[in-house]
Amino acid sequence: MNKTKNRSYFRRLSRYYLWFTACLGLFLVALTILENEGMPRQWIGHLYMFATIVLYAIIGVVARTSNVSEYYVAGRRVPALFNGMATAADWISAASFISLAGTLYLHGFDALAYVMGWTGGYCLVALLIAPYLRKFAQYTVPDFLAARYGGSEGTGGGDRGNVVRALAVSATIIVSFTYVVAQIYAVGLIASRFTGVDFSVGIFLGLASILVCSFLGGMRAITWTQVAQYIIILVAFSIPTVWLSMKFAGNPVPQVAYGSVLPKLAQREAQLAFDPREQEVRARFQAKADEFSARLAALPQSWEAGRIEAQRRLDAARARNASLGEVRNAERELMAYPRTAEEAARAWTEQRAANLARAQPPEPHAEPFPGATREESDQRRNNFLALVFCLMFGTAALPHILMRAYTTPSVHETRVSVFWTLFFILLIYLTMPALAVLAKYDIYTALVGTGYDKLPTWVSYWANVDKANPLISIADINGDGIVQLAEIAIDGDVLTLATPEIGGLPYVISGLVAAGGLAAALSTADGLLLAISNALSHDIYFKMVDPGASTQKRVTISKLLLLAVAFIAAYVASQKPADILSLVGAAFSLAGSTLFPALVAGVFWKRANHQGAIAGMLAGFLVCVYYMLHTNPILGGSAESAWFHIAPISAGVFGVPAGLAVLAVVSLLTPAPSRESVGLVEHIRAPEEI
């Protein structure tokens, strides 16, 4: 009976979402007609933004709930396919949707580490963690760790469990908070770029839609919104890519088509590497870099001389009554001049590096680990491996992804749901490298070599969108009136956003891509905020502060905390914290080092005990943080002190083994875990009896 009920539920859901997709199609057609009738671009942007936000709000209102099980785990009746779709939307963050194609464009083979790492992580989720969490059938990740490593009574864990619980909650919050700030920041960026509203207004608009949805309906509302968001993401990403693929390879399946474009791209790269005009531009950048080297070598005298020179220019401009603009320029130059010799050293090193980077010929896109020497090439390979490793273990320990293992009707459905998750992620991720290659080919052949008087409109449009931090800038460095590759500086973000225009599609599609980016950011932010507020309300408040709280009170507290966390995150994002944003990649290493060893040992090693888990989590976390502080220049470390030349983002490559080793050693040195813990392990290992 249960089975037929599930099936009819599944059919009903499928019908709803098919209707939804059809409506989305109609909406696109209507907008295309309106654009042809002359509707201005800005209106289209506004329409997309409001239509999608209203849509998410409606789903939130329809799916509102204050039932504990519905609020925390969507009533555990989300069919595998839809759970997979929702997890995919949860997973595809603003960074994946907007920046990954650009990263692939800029870094070629090296960037494939992200594709491999982020997909391979799901093997670990499926094989080692998700099914067992579902069998455990509680609400959060800290729940599992506390019950497994506390072991005084039942699932509660008691006081001993609370130490583990507190550690797991802290890890959840640290990891999810950096991540959610980046999502909200992306919402602000997309909104301000496409609708022209102020950055902070964009943030609060996005916040409103996140809140209506997760505040009213918790996991249940989020799940159904995320499925809709995934459909928008998929449509938004496929239309322009399929179009580009038709245009350059005559084949509508980009994943297959770009194989034929790759050799042509390689040919073009080789040609550009030896083009005399390109070499001329590169020589100019080299000269500038050399100039900075000379100045750096002559510090601190060169700093003193530069300051006096800037002051002199300002005085001279004032003395000869130069135009206001000239005086202003000279003033600005003096203002921007480094205040101390140390500051000058830092600024000039950065500028030297930037110029040096632009003086290099393009690296062949498809060649693995190019390097001047074998050793350099080996270092790049090792870093690639380390990054893949960290991204995999990080994926397998991200609380907002693992939380979704609780929402399916059975353990079997959880296993199938991870399959669907990766399937839906791959629909996007396998297209990313294709998009990067196709766009690169277009830019290398169509844009490079045109005259500056005939620049395509998308270039000037995107160059002016964000004045402070231009997404694309082209300047005629050698003054020959023709675009050279070395004269183009591209920010990775522009690639996905500008693809429709690069391919010559109408603005409606650009708006759709922006809506897709918004959906990606909002869906991930939804999941993360829920992970944080559940950790606070369920694990801290209900399990540790007030275990006697009524279910009504628990849900209310959870909603209030969600509101508070959302506002704090939005406030932090509105400050544009560069340091937090650059640390998002590090969240993977942190999550992997802290949570992964305890989670896996919790299922697969009965002997792992309370002391071992605490020591393992602390050791993983500390090793990871120590390595980052030690080697990341932003955090005051230096790249020279890296171990085996491994980049700070891959700190998990030391953190995960350290966590595992310490967990094992401490567990073996301390008494075996209690009978309850062992019983729990046996329970979650046992198959379902349905």
Place this chain on the structure above:
Amino acid sequence: MPTDSVPPFPPPSRERILAARAAHWSRARKLVLVLLGLWLATGFGTVFFARDLAHLSVFGWPLSFYLAAQGASLIYLAIIGAYAWRMRLLDRAYLRMLKDGT
């Protein structure tokens, strides 16, 4: 602890349940081990030998680029699919064992 739903046949003896569980777990563990080996070989092999595989080409792609961009991910998907399928079979075998002890 959550209650498992009642099995639709007379409850088997405790020894039989334990034996069936142990058999199920040892098979499941073996499956996980094999698939993890495949997972590791895919990721490590693709990256470690990327330079040696770059000269071979499949349908226009250099092999190493294809593996990193699509091949490895598709193998990962296959691993998860195989796991879900095999575990389903193991779960059914477990139920059979409970019922008739074979």
